[in-house]
Amino acid sequence: xxxxxxxxxxxxxxxxxxxxxxxxxxxxxxxxxxxxxxxxxxxxxxxxxxxxxxxxxxxxxxxxxxxxxxxxxxxxxxxxxxxxxxxxxxxxxxxxxxxxxxxxxxxxx
Amino acid sequence: xxxxxxxxxxxxxxxxxxxxxxxxxxxxxxxxxxxxxxxxxxxxxxxxxxxxxxxxxxxxxxxxxxxxxxxxxxxxxxxxxxxxxxxxxxxxxxxxxxxxxxxxxxxxxxxxxxxxxxxxxxxxxxxxxxxxxxxxxxxxxxxxxxxxxxxxxxxxxxxxxxxxxxxxxxxxxxxxxxxxxxxxxxxxxxxxxx
Numbered sequence: 608x609x610x611x612x613x614x615x616x617x618x619x620x621x622x623x624x625x626x627x628x629x630x631x632x633x634x635x636x637x638x639x640x641x642x643x644x645x646x647x648x649x650x651x652x653x654x655x656x657x658x659x660x661x662x663x664x665x666x667x668x669x670x671x672x673x674x675x676x677x678x679x680x681x682x683x684x685x686x687x688x689x690x691x692x693x694x695x696x697x698x699x700x701x702x703x704x705x706x707x708x709x710x711x712x713x714x715x716x
Numbered sequence: 717x718x719x720x721x722x723x724x725x726x727x728x729x730x731x732x733x734x735x736x737x738x739x740x741x742x743x744x745x746x747x748x749x750x751x752x753x754x755x756x757x758x759x760x761x762x763x764x765x766x767x768x769x770x771x772x773x774x775x776x777x778x779x780x781x782x783x784x785x786x787x788x789x790x791x792x793x794x795x796x797x798x799x800x801x802x803x804x805x806x807x808x809x810x811x812x813x814x815x816x817x818x819x820x821x822x823x824x825x826x827x828x829x830x831x832x833x834x835x836x837x838x839x840x841x842x843x844x845x846x847x848x849x850x851x852x853x854x855x856x857x858x859x860x861x862x863x864x865x866x867x868x869x870x871x872x873x874x875x876x877x878x879x880x881x882x883x884x885x886x887x888x889x890x891x892x893x894x895x896x897x898x899x900x901x902x903x904x905x906x907x908x909x910x
Contacts, residue, residue, distance in 0.1 A: 614909065617843075618901045621850075622894070624843035625866055629835035633749040633763055638741050644767050645774055 722786055729777045741770055744787065747868065748794045750835070754863035755798035757831040757848060761805070768797045784877060791870075791878045795860050833867070850900040858893035861886055 648655070659665060698704065728736035748769050753762035772793050780789060831852075836844040851859060857879070864870045864878065872890075876883045 610909065614902060614905045617905045618898055621843040621847045621901050622897065624840035624847055625833070625836060627837055627840075628833060628844075628867060630746050630750045630868075631753050631834045632746045633766055637745050637749075637763075637766070638738060640763075641741060641767050641770050645771055648771060648775075 723782070726777070726780065726782060726786060729773075730780075737774060740773070740786070744790055745770075747787065748790055751791060751794045751863065751868050752798045752801075753833065754851075754867035755795070755859065756801055756805075757852060759834075761801060762798075765794065765797050765801050768801075769793050772797070788874070788877050791864070791868075795864075795878065799856060799860070846901060846904060847897065850897045850904070853900055854893055854896055858889050858896065861889040862893040862897075865890055 725736055725740065729740065745766060749762055749766045752765040752769070753759065756762050756765060769790065773790065780786075830845045831848050832841050832845050833848065851862060854862065860879065861875055864875045865872070870878070872883050872886045875881075876886045879886065881889075
């Protein structure tokens with residue numbers, strides 16, 4: 608019982624130890640140090656850029672844009688490339704039905 | 717600071733007036749540093765957090781809508797920066813520990829000695845040392861509320877505005893904080909009782 612009372616007294620004392628606490632201030636010339644830091648932040652453009660680029664949100668947005676563009680291009684390509692009419696148009700235009708151009712190589716003496 | 721004066725000061729800050737910025741820094745560096753020190757419990761880290769707070773004020777004053785007082789806004793930034801600082805430090809410590817497991821521990825993890833707030837009177841320093849150790853063990857919200865109330869001396873109403881909570885929630889947070897601190901201290905004194 609006596610031990611518990613002593614412990615309780617110690618706890619109360621610890622809890623009351625900051626009752627008369629005074630406000631702590633930073634070391635002198637804080638404003639000068641702050642100005643130096645602000646100038647450092649302003650001049651270091653690439654550091655700021657790297658901070659923006661390293662954000663997860665930036666990576667997520669970039670990845671989404673790449674995926675959307677890929678999907679869009681892939682869908683467009685399939686609709687154009689696999690249409691039969693287009694294939695025959697290309698074949699006719701390039702004259703793929705004949706092989707007469709090989710004759711140029713085989714000129715008879 | 718009277719409302720009209722503060723409004724005028726904010727307008728000058730938004731226009732990029734350096735005298736106004738210096739005025740704000742010099743009048744509020746104490747409140748920012750003291751709050752940060754209460755949370756991070758290290759003078760160098762507290763100075764670092766204080767600088768970060770004013771850099772943020774400098775960069776984002778144009779987005780300040782004036783819905784709360786400038787000091788409330790400063791307290792909010794301070795609390796958030798100090799908590800970020802603590803989380804970063806914990807992450808660094810964990811990473812250093814993992815590195816040490818793989819034998820790549822080139823950088824020593826420095827554990828500072830027990831923290832004693834410079835504003836505590838000489839007679840109470842020893843007792844306060846244990847209290848600050850206990851404060852450091854509190855959950856985030858309880859730690860913030862307790863620091864603002866007991867170290868910065870703010871009222872429940874002011875804390876509720878800073879933490880965006882109701883006064884009743886702040887009361888409850890502080891009640892739980894005191895209970896947890898007593899429990900921690902009791903265990904500590906029971907284990908170290910000679």
